[in-house]
Amino acid sequence: MENSVLLLKNANVIDVVTGKTIYSHLLIQNGFITKIVSAHKPIGYIHKKAVIYDLKRRFVIPGLIDMHVHMKGDYAPIFTASGVTTVRNTGGNIGELKKIINASSGAPTPRIISADRIIDGPPGLWGENSPWNININDACSARAEVKRQVEAGADFIKVYGWLKKEMMKIVVEEAKLLHKEVSCDLVHSIEVTATEAAKMGIKWNEHASGIIKNIFPNWTMQADENIWETIDWKNPDMQKIIEVCKILVENKVVLCPTMVLYDQVNLMRNYWYPEEKIMNKLKENAVLMQHWRRFIENTSSLNSLGIQHTYNKAITKAYFELGGTVVAGSDTPAGIFTFPGMALHRELELFVEIGLSEIDALRTATIKAAEALDRQDIGVIQEGTIADMVVLEKNPLKDIRNTKEIHFIIKGGTVYSQDDLLDKVPTEENIKKSVEEFMNSFLDTNYKSS
CATH class of the missing domain: 3.20.20.140 (Metal-dependent hydrolases)
Structure with missing residues (x-):
């Protein structure tokens, strides 16, 4: 679900820089992480239109x-x-x-x-x-x-x-x-x-x-x-x-x-x-x-x-x-x-x-x-980075296989369930149409035989 303001409460955030798991609230605005605070402290003012997710101590990785x-x-x-x-x-x-x-x-x-x-x-x-x-x-x-x-x-x-x-x-x-x-x-x-x-x-x-x-x-x-x-x-x-x-x-x-x-x-x-x-x-x-x-x-x-x-x-x-x-x-x-x-x-x-x-x-x-890749805006959960995150049911630092235990995914601040995303897989008819359009475009270019 797309919303400009999200609050993820009570998350076990895995800091891949330090290797520590930090109990946190995360505020996401316009696709970016704008605030991370300890879940033991009040987060302060939240926009009235914010969508709130209580993660109930689930684990969050980039x-x-x-x-x-x-x-x-x-x-x-x-x-x-x-x-x-x-x-x-x-x-x-x-x-x-x-x-x-x-x-x-x-x-x-x-x-x-x-x-x-x-x-x-x-x-x-x-x-x-x-x-x-x-x-x-x-x-x-x-x-x-x-x-x-x-x-x-x-x-x-x-x-x-x-x-x-x-x-x-x-x-x-x-x-x-x-x-x-x-x-x-x-x-x-x-x-x-x-x-x-x-x-x-x-x-x-x-x-x-x-x-x-x-x-x-x-x-x-x-x-x-x-x-x-x-x-x-x-x-x-x-x-x-x-x-x-x-x-x-x-x-x-x-x-x-x-x-x-x-x-x-x-x-x-x-x-x-x-x-x-x-x-x-x-x-x-x-x-x-x-x-x-x-x-x-x-x-x-x-x-x-x-x-x-x-x-x-x-x-x-x-x-x-x-x-x-x-x-x-x-x-x-x-x-x-x-x-x-x-x-x-x-x-x-x-x-x-x-x-x-x-x-x-x-x-x-x-x-x-x-x-x-020389990208400072992805690959970590920090204030100012793009809100690309995976919410997990279990701790991947105890068992790496737990990275597959996905609760939901956040891509650029948009929340998706796995079912949401699987529904976005194009049909065979749409795939065929896209391939035909690309091949026609390729044949029209000046490097087809280069």
Whole structure:
């Protein structure tokens, strides 16, 4: 429900900065938190039109931030229903998401920080040029594409693993000139390692990628079976991992490991599945469900990714312990069953499983994510910040799985139940219409064949 003045009484507010739980009243006006006072004291004058919610000591956390997704409008409200109020879209198309990106602060969809189409090298892991990817092999095209993406409204630039090293350097240089950061996915890289990308000035490392190639230079995803067999996948070489991670820390790389991606693939048909009402709505999305079911039949491809899950977790823990910035991301809907919104909760569980405390796990999807994005207005519950919050039935600092125990969500000062948000999921007919409108718009642009 939308109202300009809200009062949340008797809330156990989790301060992700200090790690303390503070019994508080919160006043929200015009979408922002304007006052936080101890619930043991009177709050003072409240506007007569204020809507008051007595939270009865329920727990309040900042709206969650999923730092690695591939967003589509058909499941955007499901993220918000899961308590994910902000996402970082790491490859897609700005034009396709324009309505969501430009939506009001209190809209039922997440706020989006987005890249445009991924910049890869020929022949392209995802095929020929499309609205979502472009394959580049010359300096002029590289610079032109970066400039085009920035003019289109991209918040950052995303490079892929088949892009040649020299082309990657040119993309980074051009992005820097235009004051944009670069993100890399080196999972399928043939020649660029994580440390080489870091030294180029690439800030964001997705999937903890390129690190295994640093450790085993002859290995790639395309390597012969005999090379794969020389690696002890169950017992990561911690000394070498730490050596590589130290270089990344020195270069201030932000690591988004997407452990849930590797973990779900490794579990294969025994994949993690949350028993939540959101899942019933998700099952209605035939395109997503068919996508995952089709992938799960491709066992050889999945095995090559899933076997890396132990290394991925070891790298994540080492990077965190070395003081590097680690943020939570799900890579929804990549791999298999990376459920929109819900997969981020699993990512938080995996952080705890590898040894982080509950508060540190929660920080990876709140304050640490916001700091990495250079956003002071989200990721925390403080006076002056946007009123993005999740009200929980149980304490997530006692059990991180309690982040799924959602009472209601506040997005930009607007209060939503999960049912409210699930009702906002577009119909199949509306989805089809939106896709057609976008594709017609894309074909009318001057970069359709670039």
